[in-house]
Amino acid sequence: MLSDLHWAARTAEDLNNLAQRDAIVVLPLSSTEQHGPHLPTGCDTILTEAVAERMARLVSHHRPILIAPTVWIGLAQHHVAFGGSFSVSMATYHALLRDIVTSIKTAGFRKVLLVNGHGGNISALHVLTDALTQETELAVASTTYTLLPNQQRALEAILEDQLILxxxxxxxxxxxxxxxPDLVRTQRLSEAFQPGYSKGDASPLSDPLLLWTSFKAFCPSGVRGDARRASAGKGERLLAVAAELLATKLIAGEPWNRQGGSA
Structure with missing residues (x-):
């Protein structure tokens, strides 16, 4: 059920009022793609929305904030070989985000934060944040919730078999x-690991001497890492850290106040 923090739960009149109050609009970005034998294809969407909701709830006590409908499709060609995955071209993704951000601007909002939860979108967003800012003349910011400052230290303290997500x-x-938990196939957890994976291994998709490679070529299980010791307790701590780290930045007026603008 959508909370009152969600664009889709508010009336047009509500949204006009929030625009006048200079509310931050959070646009969650995710993907619909294979996630091994044990997780649903909507994993990135579910997790990104959860982080956005928890973060916005914290921020809302200090300043107006709104969560736009999630963009559930992204750049996931590296997962397509498994089946069950959607992907778009860079040109399509750029056009889609430009039109969504333009709609947010037309509705009267001035601050947009793209909150990404899919690894395949990261490199593109480095370029698109600049392009969207120039094209829409809005203060567009972006982040990937798994890569926030100080999160690496938190991940290392929580996880047993990995150093990074x-x-x-x-x-x-x-x-x-x-x-x-109803969407986790726990009976398949014994298969949810990558043979030969070592704690802290980086993904070949981030190799500084990069050659495009299908995920299936180096992760036949569809899993990068080892999910066999996953637990709900770890998950609650991970979600709390991501939400709190991002909320702290927004409550302080970042990143817009770093540019000398009003926050």
Whole structure:
């Protein structure tokens, strides 16, 4: 059920009032793609929305904030070989985000934060944040909730078999166990690992000498990392850290106040 923090739960009159109060609009970005034998294809969408909701709830006590409908499709060509995955081209993704952000601007809002929860979108967003700012003349900011400052230290303290968030892994599986345990196929957890994976291994998709590779070529299980010791308790801690780290930034007026603008 949508809370009153969601754009889709508010009337047009409500939204006009929030625009006049200079509310921050959070646009969750995710993907619909394979997540191993044990997690649903909507994992990224579910987790990104959960982080956005928890974060916005914290921020709302200090300043107006609103969560726009989630963009559930992204750049996921590296998962398509498994089946069950959606992906769009860079040109389509750029056009889609430009039109959504333009709609937010037309509705009267001035601050937009793209909150991403899919690894395949990260590199594109480095470019698109600049492009969207130039094209829409809005103060567009972006982040990936798994890459916030100080989060690495928190991940290392919570996880047992990983140092960083991977894919369909100990971290993502734990968070899903915390918020949607009904969608976790626990009977398949014994298969939810990557043979030969070592704690702290980086993804080949982030190699500085990069050659595009299908995820299936180096992760036949569809899992990067090891989900076998995932737990709901770990998931609650991971979600809390992500929400609190981002909320702290927004409550302080970041990132807009770093540019000398009003926050």
């Amino acid at each position: 991977q894919h369909a892994c100990e971290a993502e599986t734990s968070m899903m166990m915390a918020i949607r």
